Amino acid sequence: MAFTSFFKHKHLKHPLFFRGLLPLDRSQLIANLVAGLSLAAMNIPQAMGYAKIAGMPVITGLYTLLLPLVVFAVLGSSRYLVVASDSATAAILAGGLAGLAVMGSPEYVGLAGMVALLTAGMLLLARILNLGFLADFLSRTVLIGFLTGVGFQVGIAVLNTMLKINVVGNNPVHQLFEVIVNLDRTHLPTAGLSLSIIIAVVYLQKKFPRFPGALMAVIAAVILSYVFGFSQYGMEVIGPVSGDFPHPVLPAFEKNMIMNLLPVAMSCFIMIVAQSSLTARAYGTKHHQHVDENRDLLGLSAANGAAALSGTFVVNGSPTQTAMVETSGGSSQLAHLSTACVVLFVLLFLTGPLQFLPVCVLGAIVFTIAIRLVDVAGFRDLWRKSRHEWRLALITALSVVLFGVENGILIALILSLLQHVRHSYHPSTSIEGKTPDGHWIMHHFDTGEMAEEGLAVYWFGSSLFYANSDRFATKARHLVKKFSPGLKWVVVDAGAISAIDYTSGGMIRELDDDMKRQGIRMVFVHLSRSAKKDMEQLGLNDVFGEERRFESLRDCLAAYHAAQNLPV
Numbered sequence: 204m205a206f207t208s209f210f211k212h213k214h215l216k217h218p219l220f221f222r223g224l225l226p227l228d229r230s231q232l233i234a235n236l237v238a239g240l241s242l243a244a245m246n247i248p249q250a251m252g253y254a255k256i257a258g259m260p261v262i263t264g265l266y267t268l269l270l271p272l273v274v275f276a277v278l279g280s281s282r283y284l285v286v287a288s289d290s291a292t293a294a295i296l297a298g299g300l301a302g303l304a305v306m307g308s309p310e311y312v313g314l315a316g317m318v319a320l321l322t323a324g325m326l327l328l329a330r331i332l333n334l335g336f337l338a339d340f341l342s343r344t345v346l347i348g349f350l351t352g353v354g355f356q357v358g359i360a361v362l363n364t365m366l367k368i369n370v371v372g373n374n375p376v377h378q379l380f381e382v383i384v385n386l387d388r389t390h391l392p393t394a395g396l397s398l399s400i401i402i403a404v405v406y407l408q409k410k411f412p413r414f415p416g417a418l419m420a421v422i423a424a425v426i427l428s429y430v431f432g433f434s435q436y437g438m439e440v441i442g443p444v445s446g447d448f449p450h451p452v453l454p455a456f457e458k459n460m461i462m463n464l465l466p467v468a469m470s471c472f473i474m475i476v477a478q479s480s481l482t483a484r485a486y487g488t489k490h491h492q493h494v495d496e497n498r499d500l501l502g503l504s505a506a507n508g509a510a511a512l513s514g515t516f517v518v519n520g521s522p523t524q525t526a527m528v529e530t531s532g533g534s535s536q537l538a539h540l541s542t543a544c545v546v547l548f549v550l551l552f553l554t555g556p557l558q559f560l561p562v563c564v565l566g567a568i569v570f571t572i573a574i575r576l577v578d579v580a581g582f583r584d585l586w587r588k589s590r591h592e593w594r595l596a597l598i599t600a601l602s603v604v605l606f607g608v609e610n611g612i613l614i615a616l617i618l619s620l621l622q623h624v625r626h627s628y629h630p631s632t633s634i635e636g637k638t639p640d641g642h643w644i645m646h647h648f649d650t651g652e653m654a655e656e657g658l659a660v661y662w663f664g665s666s667l668f669y670a671n672s673d674r675f676a677t678k679a680r681h682l683v684k685k686f687s688p689g690l691k692w693v694v695v696d697a698g699a700i701s702a703i704d705y706t707s708g709g710m711i712r713e714l715d716d717d718m719k720r721q722g723i724r725m726v727f728v729h730l731s732r733s734a735k736k737d738m739e740q741l742g743l744n745d746v747f748g749e750e751r752r753f754e755s756l757r758d759c760l761a762a763y764h765a766a767q768n769l770p771v
Contacts, residue, residue, distance in 0.1 A: 222280040223536035231534050238533030239541025244415035245527055247549060252569040253288035256357055257516050258297045258306030259315060261441055264288055266449045266515035268546040271506035276536035279502025280495040281483035285528055285539060286506045289519035290572055292471050294353050296516055298607045299467030301373050312514060316452060319511035321468035326504035333497050342619045347581040348596030349615045352603025354576030357569060364566030365397035375604050392436050393563045400567035413531060417568050428559040444557045448550060449513035471517045473616055475503055479520025486525060595622060630665035632678050635696060643756055657691035658763050664699045667707035676714050683723060690723055692763055698729035708741035715746060726751045728759045
């Protein structure tokens, strides 16, 4: 209790720090520590693989599991989200920095640090402006396609390492073509070891998902390389690795270079906001825990700032690593803090043996990561449920493979927004009718009938704005033509219309004038408070007074009966 109250302001409901940790559940203490050890065992080889994807020195992958992990545990709100290196942002970084510096060089590391710092600044600005909702604009459909595309891109990119074939192209299609053309130059011992690692890791992941198969593969490869001298047989090894606690580093500030790096940082920002928010929200919902998306933006910003200052690269909320810690029994950021402790121990005392690790082993581990990113189940589900969204996901995946990860994320964002606009531009429409027992139901617009003699109820499934106002009017005129002569009232069920813009306001006036000339009265029912306010600001209250606006279809029907001198 004392520890909890120390970090909690007396006027605040939630603690200022360690929201993903407090209050401590002592009954889960051992489970979280064990989960942290498991996460470290599974994540250390993956982090080195992500460093390879990003074009960074291997040791920097371990750095992402240290300060960034701790900083998010202090400032974030999610109890489950693991913030560390991630394949998507690593691939974006590699694609964006290609050609600006030699991969793995001090200059390249400096550029990567600047990207992390710029990304941190964008995340901080998003937090100040409370832009946590931005994650909603990258749909699950597009994410399936994007991550699948990243899986193919990453898998193709490491084929040359796994086969020891020289490849000079940067585009995945060119890289694959070069590998195929030069297959006869494959170094068989390297290819054999790569294939053995892939088979072992995939088998262990499938049969024993909690067993750190990748770590065991790395340890076995290091031992075998040391004993049998793999480098003597032409296999490339990592070489000496300087193990130490990461030292503070300040990336160099150059105006022209910063302008070149801004698009890369923006792509990383978009992916971080979308992927982290979706992951944190999914696990928060699953475990009935509150997640403050804007608070997580602060944690993600600080984590990327820590990454930049500790000489490593962009970090992200990882769905695969979050799943790892949850399936291992972790239930708070305490598990992540214990992971950081294990990584610190490895950095200080166990980096020496890494010099014997064959480079192809890391390539093989990265390839297994790429396999998991290809979401076959997601595509299969989309195929069954929505062919349009399946095509959207496929286009996104192809965009990543053909145009690169950085351009792919921008295309993914545009496609998500277009998908949203399409639903608003082309909403469903219906004609409402009554069942014999008096209930209202919706019928297809082309087959629906008048609810009563002389009265038709028109339902429009979206807010009204400039792009869909013509569709609203066209459908309404079609309804008038369909039921005339004899149509007296057109009732617009505005239950789905939460907003009306200026263009739509003019359209409603014109439509009402057309109906008046035909002796038809247009009225509204189920208007929301916001729609009423828009109508008032647009001057429509002078046209549609209280006698032409009803709270329910029952009230509307009663008014119609009274106007037509019909029995109620």
